[in-house]
Amino acid sequence: MRTAAYIHIPFCEHICHYCDFNKVFLKNQPVDEYIQALLHEMHMTINEAKPDQLKTIYVGGGTPTALTAAQLRTLFAEMHSILPMEQIEEFTVEVNPDSSEEEKLAVMKEFGVNRLSIGVQSFDQSLLDAIGRTHSSDSVHDAVKRSREAGFDNLSLDLMFGLPHQSVEQFIDTIEKAAELGVEHLSAYSLKIEEKTVFFNRQRKGKLSLPPEEDEVTMYEELRKRTKAHGFVQYEISNFAKPGRESKHNLVYWNNDEYYGFGAGAHGYVNGVRHQNIGPVPKYIEAVNQKKLPYLNEHKVSRVEQIEEAMFMGLRKLNGVDLDELSKRYDKDLNKLYHDQIKDLSERGLLVSEQGMLKLTNEGLLLANEVFEQFLAVLED
Incomplete structure (x- = not known):
C-alpha cells in the first residue's frame, strides 16, 4: 500500500556544517527547470505505478522555502493535477526560519499544506554560528508567529544535541525555549558525523571537539524528562508530540510501508523495490528530459x-x-x-x-x- 510521497527540493541559500543530504547552493541553479523535471517525474511514476489514495506528503530538502512564492505556487498547483491528493491528511513542508515569508506561507496554506517543520537546531546563537546556521533565536520566534497568523495549527521544531562544545545546560535551555513556543511537535536528533560534510573534514583533521558520551546521554535523558513535563508524548526514539499530533508521514517509514520518492537524490520504495534517484541536479533534469525515470540504482527487497x-x-x-x-x-x-x-x-x-x-x-x-x-x-x- 502506497499512501505517502516524499518530494525533495535540493536548493539551499547556505550549507550547514553537519548536513549530508543532497543539496546545492541556490545561486545560479536551474530552479524553474528543476521544478518542471520534478513534476514530470511525478507524472511518469504515477503512470507506471498507480498509487493508492495519498494520505501524507512531505516536502523536504535542502530548503523548500528557498523557492520563491511563485515557484512554490507552480509546484503545488501542478502537484494537485498529477497526484491523487483529495484525501490528504498531512501535508508537511520544511521551513527555514530565515525564509518563512508571509507570501510563501500564504501559498502553502492555499494549496493544502497543513503542517510545517521548522529547522531550529538550537536557541544558542554561539552554537548556531558554530554549525553554520544563519538564523537567530529571534527569527525562530518570528517564524512561529507568522505561521500561526497564516493559519497553521500544526508546527514541529527540529532540534539537535551532541553539537561541538555544546553543554548539557545549553541543550536544556533549547528544550525549554522550544516548549515555550507552544508548538505541537518536537524532533531532536543527536549529531552524527557524516562523510562529505564540513564537520567530517574537521574531525578527520582533529579539529572537532564533541561533548563526552556521558553528556550526550544526559542530554537525551533531559530531553525525555522535560518534553514529558511540557505535555509531549514520546512516540519514537527522537520524536515527541502533543497527543494526536504524531507525524503520520514519518510513521510510514517506521511501519516499513511503501512510499514515493520524487526529486534529485530522493529515495523511494515502490512495488517491493527501493530506489535512489540521481543526485546532481543537471543530471537529474537531463534524465527526466529523456523521458526516463531518473533512477541511480534499484534494489528488489527480499x-x-x-x-x-x-x-x-x-x-x-x-x-x-x-x-x-x-x-x-x-x-x-x-x-x-x-x-x-x-x-x-x-x-x-x-x-x-x-x-x-x-x-x-x-x-x-x-x-x-x-x-x-x-x-x-x-x-x-
Missing part, C-alpha cells in the same frame, strides 16, 4: 530484508512491534525465528514484551543501535 527492516524500524516506535501481526504480514513466525535474540535482549533489560508488543526499555532506548544489530544477518533467504 523477504528477509523486509522482515529485518520491519524489526529495526518498528522498534524505533515507543509502542514497539506486534510480532504476531508481522508474522502474518510476512508469513513467518518471528517469535520463533528471533526467539534467541529476544530472550537475550530481554534478559539484558533492553527489550520488554507488554500486551503483545515487543518494545525497547528505557535502557534499550540508550542502546538502540546495539539492539537493532541483533536482528540483522540472522535469518536465511
Whole structure:
C-alpha cells in the first residue's frame, strides 16, 4: 500500500556544517527547470505505478522555502493535477526560519499544506554560528508567529544535541525555549558525523571537539524528562508530540510501508523495490528530459530484508512491534525465528514484551543501535 510521497527540493541559500543530504547552493541553479523535471517525474511514476489514495506528503530538502512564492505556487498547483491528493491528511513542508515569508506561507496554506517543520537546531546563537546556521533565536520566534497568523495549527521544531562544545545546560535551555513556543511537535536528533560534510573534514583533521558520551546521554535523558513535563508524548526514539499530533508521514517509514520518492537524490520504495534517484541536479533534469525515470540504482527487497527492516524500524516506535501481526504480514513466525535474540535482549533489560508488543526499555532506548544489530544477518533467504 502506497499512501505517502516524499518530494525533495535540493536548493539551499547556505550549507550547514553537519548536513549530508543532497543539496546545492541556490545561486545560479536551474530552479524553474528543476521544478518542471520534478513534476514530470511525478507524472511518469504515477503512470507506471498507480498509487493508492495519498494520505501524507512531505516536502523536504535542502530548503523548500528557498523557492520563491511563485515557484512554490507552480509546484503545488501542478502537484494537485498529477497526484491523487483529495484525501490528504498531512501535508508537511520544511521551513527555514530565515525564509518563512508571509507570501510563501500564504501559498502553502492555499494549496493544502497543513503542517510545517521548522529547522531550529538550537536557541544558542554561539552554537548556531558554530554549525553554520544563519538564523537567530529571534527569527525562530518570528517564524512561529507568522505561521500561526497564516493559519497553521500544526508546527514541529527540529532540534539537535551532541553539537561541538555544546553543554548539557545549553541543550536544556533549547528544550525549554522550544516548549515555550507552544508548538505541537518536537524532533531532536543527536549529531552524527557524516562523510562529505564540513564537520567530517574537521574531525578527520582533529579539529572537532564533541561533548563526552556521558553528556550526550544526559542530554537525551533531559530531553525525555522535560518534553514529558511540557505535555509531549514520546512516540519514537527522537520524536515527541502533543497527543494526536504524531507525524503520520514519518510513521510510514517506521511501519516499513511503501512510499514515493520524487526529486534529485530522493529515495523511494515502490512495488517491493527501493530506489535512489540521481543526485546532481543537471543530471537529474537531463534524465527526466529523456523521458526516463531518473533512477541511480534499484534494489528488489527480499523477504528477509523486509522482515529485518520491519524489526529495526518498528522498534524505533515507543509502542514497539506486534510480532504476531508481522508474522502474518510476512508469513513467518518471528517469535520463533528471533526467539534467541529476544530472550537475550530481554534478559539484558533492553527489550520488554507488554500486551503483545515487543518494545525497547528505557535502557534499550540508550542502546538502540546495539539492539537493532541483533536482528540483522540472522535469518536465511
